[in-house]
Amino acid sequence: MKASMIIHPEELSREWIDKLVEAGIPTLGIHPVGGAGVARHSLSALVTLMETKDYRDLIDYAHSRGLAVEYEMHAAGYLMPPELYAEHPEYFRINAKGERTADCNFCVSEPKALSLFAARAAELAENLYGSSDTFYFWMDDGYDLHCHCPCCRALSASDQQLIAINAMLREIKKKKPNARMAYLAYMDSILPPTSVLPENGVFLEYAPFEKYTAKGEDAPMRIAREREMLRPLMEFFQDGPCRVLEYWYDNSMLSGWKKPPKKFELDEKTMRAEIAAYKAQGFTEIATFACFLGKDYEALHGGVDVNAFAEDTAD
Ligand SMILES: [Zn+2]
Secondary structure (H helix, E strand, C coil): EEEEEEECCCHHHHHHHHHHEEEEECEEEEEECCCCCCCHHHHHHHHHHHHHHHHHHHHCCCCCCCCCCEEEECCCHHHHHHHHHHCCHHHHHEECCCCHHHHHHHHCCCCCHHHHHHHHHHHHHCCCCCCCEEEEEECCCCCCCCCCCCCCCCCCCHHHHHHHHHHHHHHHCCCCCCCEEEEECCHHHHHHCCCCCCCEEEEEECCCCCCHHHHCCHHHHHHHHHHHHHHHHHHCCCCCCCEEEECCCHHHHHHCCCCCCCCCCCCHHHHHHHHHHHHHHHCEEEEECCCCCCCCHHHHHHHCCHHHHHHCCCC
16 A cells, blocks of 8 residues: 655655665655644745755655655645735635634635635645655644635535635646645544535545544544544545555654654554554555654664554555
8 A cells, every 4th residue: 555654854864765665665755844833934944945955865865766755734824825914814714703814724715815825836736846746735733724704604624625625736737637635634624525526636634633632521522523534534535545644653743742852662553453444444545744753863762663664554
């Protein structure tokens, strides 16, 4: 199956590339740091980094060793910069309190906003150095970040994400006719869309984030809902591959997303059981974050073995 390990761009090294190749993991994922107010800046820094010879040499080396390269990130804040608010407040969302705000995402019912967002996505797709034709341009990260304006009110967070994805993919396909794009089922987009159908080439990417992070009174409900939505999501996106994005090697999560990285220990038994379960459910692609395991990690704690993930995703 298609397996992928996803790291931060600043962690990319020949050692990481060699490790993936030697283990037999076919895809390297690059993920600029996410988070509210951070993701658009880290994506912008990646766009600059991708212009440098050092970065391009590493991606060229990855290709020469047979690795595919993909980029996965929360892209909405970069694609709809808040600086546009002063001139075009109508491009931005109205939050649940009824206030127009440039904090996250945008108004998908505003045609000019949607076409600008899609045009910038197509430009970004062109600029992702060494990328395959599969794109992961996620909306901003968090709950209830969609638009509540009178035109958008009837559309769920999932519907609004799919409207944005369809528009981006249509624009990207003008230059890359085989392009595909992931719908990220995650937090409030874990509910299948109800008012919009996917363009050809949109596929499911399911990230079981709540399993790791849900806290408080409604945590059991959120975790159960995540599990219960899987079958309806897979049926909704039945024409594409089914991808799961896991956190088994995500030392950034285990470190509380703060450096220095903590000592990482893989829960191998749980990972192997979950990979088997995902395969049985019909998933065809498995990715895991593997952030905070770069050179600074190795200097502190030594190398991390990725063979268990490679072995279980090999067929
Ligand atoms: Zn709206």
